[in-house]
Amino acid sequence: DTAVSQTPKYLVTQMGNDKSIKCEQNLGHDTMYWYKQDSKKFLKIMFSYNNKELIINETVPNRFSPKSPDKAHLNLHINSLELGDSAVYFCASSPLLAGAVSGANVLTFGAGSRLTVL
Amino acid sequence: ELKVEQNPLFLSMQEGKNYTIYCNYSTTSDRLYWYRQDPGKSLESLFVLLSNGAVKQEGRLMASLDTKARLSTLHITAAVHDLSATYFCAVGGSNKLIFGTGTLLAVQP
Numbered sequence: 001d002t003a004v005s006q007t008p009k010y011l012v013t014q015m016g017n018d019k020s021i022k023c024e025q026n027l028g029h030d031t032m033y034w035y036k037q038d039s040k041k042f043l044k045i046m047f048s049y050n051n052k053e054l055i056i057n058e059t060v061p062n063r064f065s066p067k068s069p070d071k072a073h074l075n076l077h078i079n080s081l082e083l084g085d086s087a088v089y090f091c092a093s094s095p096l097l098a099g100a101v102s103g104a105n106v107l108t109f110g111a112g113s114r115l116t117v118l
Numbered sequence: 119e120l121k122v123e124q125n126p127l128f129l130s131m132q133e134g135k136n137y138t139i140y141c142n143y144s145t146t147s148d149r150l151y152w153y154r155q156d157p158g159k160s161l162e163s164l165f166v167l168l169s170n171g172a173v174k175q176e177g178r179l180m181a182s183l184d185t186k187a188r189l190s191t192l193h194i195t196a197a198v199h200d201l202s203a204t205y206f207c208a209v210g211g212s213n214k215l216i217f218g219t220g221t222l223l224a225v226q227p
Binding site (some may be wrong): 104108110 | 210
């Protein structure tokens with residue numbers, strides 16, 4: 001039973017299209033994240049949600065809109081896709097906010113969604 | 119703003135050799151994480167270091183943390199091919215986890 005599952009795993013689309021990536025965690029965690037990994041493998045946080053509330057929006061273009069219907073789900077919708085959006089998008093979850101000073105609070109990552117914009 | 123740097127970015131080593139990956143970070147933090155990523159795969163947690171002087175070991179990997187120097191090391195002992203992967207350190211701060219640049223480790227037979 002996958003702890004953090006993302007769909008789709010691969011997404012190939014044309015510039016200008018709109019697409020969504022879905023994420024679900026069954027770990028009972030309070031916090032979920034979206035990270036972007038570029039072609040050089042740099043990992044950069046995009047958003048974090050805690051109990052459905054947006055905590056971090058890391059200067060991401062407003063073409064990217066996260067949505068958390070409940071604390072187990074965090075989806076990412078991208079409008080008007082651009083070539084530079086091509087990357088692997090990772091969803092992750094943790095028991096608490098990443099900066100919370102309480103225990104290990106390890107992030108568990110999904111398998112990633114590879115987005116290719118042509 | 120918290121910055122996390124790793125070196126080297128790429129490490130090619132022979133089986134049986136020892137080496138160390140370094141992770142420096144720019145602001146105070148008392149928790150540091152090491153993750154492993156195999157090609158085309160997700161990130162897997164290796165170690166969590168929660169205090170100054172913390173040392174964790176698992177198999178041929180040993181991680182340590184010096185919060186005063188803002189430095190963590192990941193030491194590889196007698197490398198084997200199965201250790202080939204990208205290794206990331208990450209530091210917690212301001213409600214987010216900031217990842218280092220990653221070190222691509224290639225262990226040659």
